[in-house]
Amino acid sequence: MSPDILEDAMELWFGPQHVSAHGWAAKLTLVGDYVVECDPNAGYFHRSAEKVLEFKNFRQGALVLERMCMLEAFLAEYPYVAAVEKLAEIEVPERAKIMRTIMMELSRLHSVQFWWGQFNAELGFFTMALWPWVDREYTLDAFEELTGSRHTVSYASPGGVKYDFTDKVLTQINRAVNRFEDRLPKFRDMQMGSPTFRARTKDIGLYDVKQGLKWGLSGPPIKACGVPMDLRKDDPDPNLAYDMVDWEVPIIENSEHPGQSDALDRMEQRFKEAEVAVEIIKQLLPQLPDSGPIINPKARGKANRLPEGEAYGRVEGARGITTLWLKTQEKAQTAYRAKIRGPCIASYYALKDLVPGAKFADFIVIFGSLDPYPGWWDR
Amino acid sequence: MLQFDFFTWLAGIPDWIYGIIQWLFSIVSGIFYWIWGIIEYLWATVFLPANFFFLFRAILFPGLVFVILALIWAVWFTRKLWGRIQDRRGPVHLGKYGGLQLFADAIKLISKETIIPDNAKRWMFRLLPGLLLVVVLLPFAFIPWDTVSAVNGGWAIADLSVSLVLVFAFLTAVPVISLLAGWVSGSKYTLIGGFRAANNQFAAEIPMIISTVGAVFLARSLSLFDIAMAQTNVWFAILLPINLATFLLAAIASVGIFPFDAPVADSEIIFGWRTEYTGIHFTLTYFAEFAEQMLYSALIVALFLGGPNGLPFLPGPVNFIIKFLIVFFFFVLVSSSFQRLRQDQIVHYCWKYLLPLAMLNIIIVMLAVVYLPGLILPLLGVG
Numbered sequence: 001m002s003p004d005i006l007e008d009a010m011e012l013w014f015g016p017q018h019v020s021a022h023g024w025a026a027k028l029t030l031v032g033d034y035v036v037e038c039d040p041n042a043g044y045f046h047r048s049a050e051k052v053l054e055f056k057n058f059r060q061g062a063l064v065l066e067r068m069c070m071l072e073a074f075l076a077e078y079p080y081v082a083a084v085e086k087l088a089e090i091e092v093p094e095r096a097k098i099m100r101t102i103m104m105e106l107s108r109l110h111s112v113q114f115w116w117g118q119f120n121a122e123l124g125f126f127t128m129a130l131w132p133w134v135d136r137e138y139t140l141d142a143f144e145e146l147t148g149s150r151h152t153v154s155y156a157s158p159g160g161v162k163y164d165f166t167d168k169v170l171t172q173i174n175r176a177v178n179r180f181e182d183r184l185p186k187f188r189d190m191q192m193g194s195p196t197f198r199a200r201t202k203d204i205g206l207y208d209v210k211q212g213l214k215w216g217l218s219g220p221p222i223k224a225c226g227v228p229m230d231l232r233k234d235d236p237d238p239n240l241a242y243d244m245v246d247w248e249v250p251i252i253e254n255s256e257h258p259g260q261s262d263a264l265d266r267m268e269q270r271f272k273e274a275e276v277a278v279e280i281i282k283q284l285l286p287q288l289p290d291s292g293p294i295i296n297p298k299a300r301g302k303a304n305r306l307p308e309g310e311a312y313g314r315v316e317g318a319r320g321i322t323t324l325w326l327k328t329q330e331k332a333q334t335a336y337r338a339k340i341r342g343p344c345i346a347s348y349y350a351l352k353d354l355v356p357g358a359k360f361a362d363f364i365v366i367f368g369s370l371d372p373y374p375g376w377w378d379r
Numbered sequence: 380m381l382q383f384d385f386f387t388w389l390a391g392i393p394d395w396i397y398g399i400i401q402w403l404f405s406i407v408s409g410i411f412y413w414i415w416g417i418i419e420y421l422w423a424t425v426f427l428p429a430n431f432f433f434l435f436r437a438i439l440f441p442g443l444v445f446v447i448l449a450l451i452w453a454v455w456f457t458r459k460l461w462g463r464i465q466d467r468r469g470p471v472h473l474g475k476y477g478g479l480q481l482f483a484d485a486i487k488l489i490s491k492e493t494i495i496p497d498n499a500k501r502w503m504f505r506l507l508p509g510l511l512l513v514v515v516l517l518p519f520a521f522i523p524w525d526t527v528s529a530v531n532g533g534w535a536i537a538d539l540s541v542s543l544v545l546v547f548a549f550l551t552a553v554p555v556i557s558l559l560a561g562w563v564s565g566s567k568y569t570l571i572g573g574f575r576a577a578n579n580q581f582a583a584e585i586p587m588i589i590s591t592v593g594a595v596f597l598a599r600s601l602s603l604f605d606i607a608m609a610q611t612n613v614w615f616a617i618l619l620p621i622n623l624a625t626f627l628l629a630a631i632a633s634v635g636i637f638p639f640d641a642p643v644a645d646s647e648i649i650f651g652w653r654t655e656y657t658g659i660h661f662t663l664t665y666f667a668e669f670a671e672q673m674l675y676s677a678l679i680v681a682l683f684l685g686g687p688n689g690l691p692f693l694p695g696p697v698n699f700i701i702k703f704l705i706v707f708f709f710f711v712l713v714s715s716s717f718q719r720l721r722q723d724q725i726v727h728y729c730w731k732y733l734l735p736l737a738m739l740n741i742i743i744v745m746l747a748v749v750y751l752p753g754l755i756l757p758l759l760g761v762g
Contacts, residue, residue, distance in 0.1 A: 012567050020646040033722065122646040124637070124719025130465040196638060196718035360571075361721045364646050 009036065016044040020122055020364050023374035026351065028363065035363055038355035040348050045378035053338035058084045058303045061335065063154050065324070068342065068375040070151045071114050072318040074107035079324035080338075081156040083313030085239060087328060088158065088302040092239040095292040096160035101241040102284050103146075103155050104315070105277035106173065109180060110139045111318035112274040115371050119267070120191075122368040123200055131187060138179045142172035159299020165288065173285070177278050188271055192264075201263035205354055205366035208260040215353065216346035219320030221370055224252045224261035224269035231316035245283040250276045263369035270371075273318070305331045319343040319371055342376025349377075429532070436536050441524040441696065446516060446670070451481045453669050457711050464715045491658040498565025499655065507560045508656060508663035514553060515670040518546040522677045523607040525695035526687045534696050538604045543595065546603070546678065547588055550633075553671065554580035557642065560664075561652035572651025575722050576642035579635055582726040586733035587629035590622040593741045594682045597748075597759055603678075607686025613758040614685040621740035623683040625733045627709070630675035632729055634668065637714035641722045676706040 010030045015021025023045035029037035052064050061084070066077035078100070085092065092100075113136035121129035140150045146169045147153045147162070155161055165173075191197055209225040222229050228249035232242045250272035252265045261269070308330040314323035320343025327337045347370040354370075355363055424430050436442055455470065455478060462469025470477025495504055521542035527533025539545060554577040561573020595601055597618065598609035609615075616623050632639040643651035653664050680686060680702045687695030689702065720728065747755050 010567060019649055120718075124640060124644055124646060125717070126461075127465045127715050128718075130467065134466045194718060196720060199724055200718055200721065359721060359723070361641065361644070361647050 006031070006036070014363070015041075020367075023378070024348070024372075026363075028355075028360070030360055033359050033361075035355050035358055035360055038351050038363070040351050042345075042348070042374075042377045045374035047375075047378070049379045050338055050340060053080075053335055055334055057333050058088075058306060058335070059157060059300075061338070062156060063152070065340070066152050066154060068340065068379065069317075069319075069373045070375075071373065072107050072111040073152050074103050074155055075111070075315055075317040076322060077154065078104065078156055078315045079313035079322055080326070081158055081313070082237060082239065082315065083311040083324055083326040084158045084303055084306065086311040086313065087306045087309050087326065088299075090159045090299045090302055091296055092160055093293045093296060095289050096294045096296075097239055097241040098244070098284050098288050099161050099165060099294065100156055100239070102173070102281050102288075103153070103161070104240070105280045105284075106139060106142060106176070107153075108277045108318045109176075109274050109281075110136060110143075112270050112277075113139060113180070115270060115318075116267075119368040119371075122364050123197070125197070128187070128191065131183075135176075135179050135183055138172070138176040142169065142176045145169050145172045157295060157299070158303040160293070160295030162295075164294050170285070173281065177281055180274065181278055184271065184275065192268070198264065200362075200365060201267065201369070204263045204358070204362050205266075205369055206257065206260055206262045207350075207354060211353070212261075212350075215350040217320065217350060217370075218346070219317065219343055220269045220273055221261065221266060221320070221347060223250060223273075224265040225259055226251050226253045226261075231314060231321055235314070237315070241284060241287075242280070244287055245280050247276055247280055247283075263365050266369045266371075305333055307331075317343055319373065319376070320347070322376075340376075340379050342373075342379070344370075344372035344374075344376035348372040348374075432532060433536075436534060437520070441522070441534055442519070442536055443516070446519050446673070449673060450666055450669055451485070453673055453707060454666075455481050456707070457669070460708070460711045461715050464712075485662060488662040489659050493658040493660060494655075496565050496655050500563040500565070503559060503563040504655075505660070507556050507563070508660040508667070511553065511556045511560070511667045512663045512670065514549050514556065515667045515674060518549045518674055519677070521546055521603050523604040523681050523686045524699050526608070527695070528604055534694075535604060538602060541601045542603045543591060543601045543606065546674075547584075547591075550671075550674075551580075551584070553667075557652050560656075564652070564655040566655055568648045569652045569654045572642050572648050572654065575644075575648070576635060576652055578722060579639060579642050579725060580633055582729040583629045583632035583639070583733075586625055586729055586737045587633060589734065589737040589741070590619075590626035590629065591682055593619045593622045593737075593744055596741065597744065597755075603681050603686075607681045607688070609759050610685040611688050614683065614688075616683045616685075618744060618755070618758070619683060619740050621736050623679070625737040625740075626679060626683065627706075629729065629733055629737075630679065631710065631713055632725060634671045634675060634710075636668070636672065636710065638717035638720055639725050640714075640719055641725060644719055672710050673703075673707065676703050676710060679706050 006029070008031065012028045012030055013025055014028050015025030016023065018025075025041045025044055027037075027039040027041065028035050029039075047067075049064050049068060053061050056064055062077040062080045065080045066073040069076045084090075113132045116132040117129040117136070120126070120132075143153050144150050146165070147155050155163065207225075209222065209227050212222050212225060218229065228251050230249040232240075233249055236242055250269065252261065252269050252272070254261070254265055306328045308328055310325065310327045312323065312325050314321055316322075322343055323341045325337075325339040325341075326335050329336045350370065351367060355366055358366060425434060438444060458480075459469040459477065470480035473479040473483050495501055520536045521539060523535050523538070525534035528535060528538050530538065557576035557580075558573040561569040561571075561576070564570075594606050594615050597615060598606040600606060600609070606615075635642045641647075643653060648654070653661065656664055677699075680699060684702045684706070685698075687699045689698030693701075744755070
C-alpha cells in the first residue's frame with residue numbers, strides 16, 4: 001500500500017449504529033470500492049459479565065453466561081457448569097448426560113438456523129432469511145416446552161439438569177428435528193444452486209488453515225478448511241454422552257482450494273454441523289432411559305461451597321471453542337475470578353487481516369460468514 | 380381676468396367628490412370584471428365537454444389520482460405478496476386484508492418529525508424528494524391507456540409523436556436526483572448510495588433503451604400510442620421476446636429493487652442515498668420507487684404486450700390494467716426471490732449480457748423485415 005493510494009481514501013465507521021452492526025463498530029478505510037484497512041473495535045457490548053460472575057454463587061453463574069450469546073444459550077452456559085463439576089467432583093447421572101447432549105445439539109441447531117437467516121439478510125435475500133426462521137420457531141417451541149423460556153434456557157445445573165423430558169417435550173423435539181430434516185435438502189439446493197448466491201460468496205474471505213489457526217479461529221471456520229478440529233471428539237467431556245453415538249466430525253474438503261475456505265464453504269460447513277447435530281439427537285433419543293434421576297442429589301450441597309482450586313470448562317460451541325476458567329478460594333460461595341474466552345474474539349479480529357483487499361460490499365459477507373457475536377468479545 | 384370665485388369653487392366640490400368616487404369605482408369594478416372574466420372563461424373552458432374530459436383524464440381517472448391510488452395499492456400488494464412468499468401474512472389488521480395499512484403508514488410517516496442533518500444542504504435536501512416523485516409521475520401522461528387516441532376522446536391523457544423519447548428523458552433525471560440527494564445529505568453512506576444509484580442506472584439504461592428500439596422500428600413511430608396501436612394483430616412480445624426479457628431485467632435493475640438493490644443495500648450502506656430522509660421526505664422517495672416500478676410495468680405493457688389491445692369485449696383501459704397487474708406481479712416475484720448482486724456484478728451483467736442480447740433481437744427482426752417482408756409486415760397494424 002503506497003501512501004499515494006491513501007490520499008483519496010475515505011474513512012468510514014461501520015457501526016455501532018449501523019443496521020448490520022449490532023453492538024460492534026469497525027473503522028474501514030475505503031479507496032474506491034475497495035477496503036484497504038479494517039480496524040475492528042470492541043467495547044460497544046460490554047456488560048462486565050466476568051465481574052458479575054464474582055458475585056454469583058455456583059448455581060447462579062450459568063445464568064449470566066447464557067446471556068453472553070443468546071443464540072447458543074445452552075452451549076454458552078455449559079462451560080461454567082462443567083468447571084463447577086470439575087472443582088466439586090460431582091458425578092452426573094446417565095440420564096442427565098444424554099439430556100444435556102440432546103439440548104446441546106438442539107442449541108447448535110438453533111444457532112445454525114438463526115445464523116442462516118441472518119447471513120441471508122446480510123446478503124440481501126430476505127425471503128431466505130425468513131424461511132429458516134420459520135423452522136427455528138419449532139426448535140424454540142421445544143425449548144419453551146422444556147424450560148419455559150425460548151432463548152435463555154438455563155437448563156444445566158451442577159450435577160445434572162433442571163427439568164425432565166416429558167412426552168410433550170419429546171414430541172416437540174421430534175417435530176423440530178423432523179421439520180429441519182425435511183426442509184434442509186430443499187433449502188440447501190435453493191441456496192447452493194443459486195448463481196447469484198455463488199457469485200456473492202465464492203472466493204470471498206478466502207484464508208487457509210495456517211492463517212486461521214494463527215488468528216485463533218476454531219469451530220466451523222476451521223472445520224470448513226478441512227481440519228477435523230472438534231472438542232467433542234478431541235477432548236470428550238465425561239459428563240456428556242457423545243461417546244454413546246456414532247458420528248463423524250463434519251468437515252469440508254474443497255478440491256478447488258484444499259486447505260482453504262471461502263464464505264460458500266463456511267455456509268456448507270454450517271449445514272453439515274446442523275445435520276450432524278440432528279443425527280446425534282436422533283441417535284440419542286432412543287437411548288434415553290425411561291426413568292432415573294436427572295440430577296445428582298448430593299450436587300446441591302457440594303456446589304454450595306467449592307474447595308480451593310482452578311478448573312477449566314470448555315465446550316465445542318456453535319461458533320467455536322467456548323471456554324471458562326474458574327478460580328475459587330477455600331469455602332467461598334462465589335468465584336474468586338472467572339475468565340471467559342469466547343470463540344468470536346478471534347474471528348472478529350481476524351477481519352483485520354482478512355478484509356483488506358476485499359470490496360466494500362463483501363465486507364459484510366466476510367463478517368457474516370465468520371459469524372462473530374459481539375457478546376463473546378465484549379463479555 | 381381670471382378671478383377666484385369662492386362660491387363657484389364651493390359649488391364645484393360635490394362634482395369633484397363625485398368624480399373621485401367614480402374614478403375609484405371604475406378601478407375596482409374594472410379589476411372585478413377582469414377577474415370575473417377570467418373565472419368565467421376558466422369556467423366555460425373547464426366545462427366545455429372536451430376540456431372537462433381532458434381535465435378529468437389528467438386529474439382523475441388515468442391521471443394523477445388514479446396513479447396515486449394505484450401506487451398505494453402497489454405498496455400494499457408488494458407487502459402482501461412478499462409476506463405470502465416469505466411464509467408470513469403481511470399486513471392484516473387495518474381494513475379488509477390490511478388494505479388500509481398503507482394509509483395508516485402514510486399518516487404516520489407524514490406526521491413524523493422531519494430531521495435535516497447539520498451537514499445537509501437544506502434547500503436541495505428538501506426539494507429533491509418531491510422533484511423525484513414529480514419526475515417519476517410525469518411520464519404517466521404518455522401511457523396509452525385506451526385504443527382511442529387522446530384527440531379523438533379516448534382515455535389516454537396525451538399523445539406526442541416523440542413520447543417514448545420524452546419518457547426516457549424524464550427517467551434519465553432519476554439517477555441525477557438520487558446522486559444529488561446522496562450528495563447533499565452530507566453523509567458518507569448516502570454518498571456511496573448515490574454513486575451506486577447513478578452507476579446502476581447507467582448500467583441498466585443503455586440495454587433498456589436499446590431494447591425499445593426494436594418496437595420503435597417495427598411500429599415506425601416514437602409515439603407510445605402508435606407503438607401500442609401497431610400491436611393490434613400481434614403483440615411485440617411474440618416478435619421481440621428477447622427484447623421483452625432484456626427490457627424487464629434492465630427495468631428491474633434501473634428501479635433498483637431486489638436483485639439489483641445495491642444503491643439501497645441495507646446491510647451494507649444502511650439505506651443508501653435515502654438514509655438521512657425521514658418523515659414526509661422518506662415517504663416521497665419510497666413512493667417514487669414504487670411509482671418507477673409501476674411506470675416500467677406500464678411501459679412494458681405498452682411496448683411489448685399490446686397496450687390496450689387484448690380481449691375485444693373489454694374496454695381498452697381494462698385490458699391495459701389487467702396486463703399491467705400481471706407485469707407488476709412479476710416485478711414483485713423477481714424482487715422477492717433473488718439475492719442482491721454486488722455493484723460491479725450488476726454492471727458486468729447489464730453490459731456483457733443484456734446489451735448484446737438486446738441488439739441480437741433487433742438484428743434478427745431487421746433481417747426478417749428486409750429479407751422476409753411478406754412474413755412480418757402483414758402482422759403489423761401499420762400501413
